[in-house]
Amino acid sequence: MEAEEGERMSRIIHMCLSVRGALNWSKAEMKRMAPCIEVEGKQLQTADEVKNFLLDELSKGHEVLPSGDCDNFDWKTGCKGHGKQEANQENP
Numbered sequence: 001m002e003a004e005e006g007e008r009m010s011r012i013i014h015m016c017l018s019v020r021g022a023l024n025w026s027k028a029e030m031k032r033m034a035p036c037i038e039v040e041g042k043q044l045q046t047a048d049e050v051k052n053f054l055l056d057e058l059s060k061g062h063e064v065l066p067s068g069d070c071d072n073f074d075w076k077t078g079c080k081g082h083g084k085q086e087a088n089q090e091n092p
């Protein structure tokens with residue numbers, strides 16, 4: 001474990017999606033999101049499918065869903081941040 005207290009490096013926080021928040025979407029919004037969600041290799045198509053997917057996630061204890069390429073993700077609180085260390089890539 002490393003703590004980086006006192007030092008503020010540029011940090012990346014991925015966006016995440018609240019499952020409960022998404023359940024409040026209108027049908028139209030859910031339908032719009034459907035193609036963005038893939039379950040078992042299959043894209044969702046209807047609002048009902050999206051809703052079922054969200055309920056499924058909740059039943060797994062997932063409060064949030066990752067968005068993007070996140071490898072430091074907590075299913076309750078979302079992205080925990082990435083301490084991005086920028087390598088010096090300056091060419092003389």
Ligand SMILES: [Zn+2]
Pocket residue numbers: 012013014069070071072073079080081082
């Ligand atoms: Zn992340």
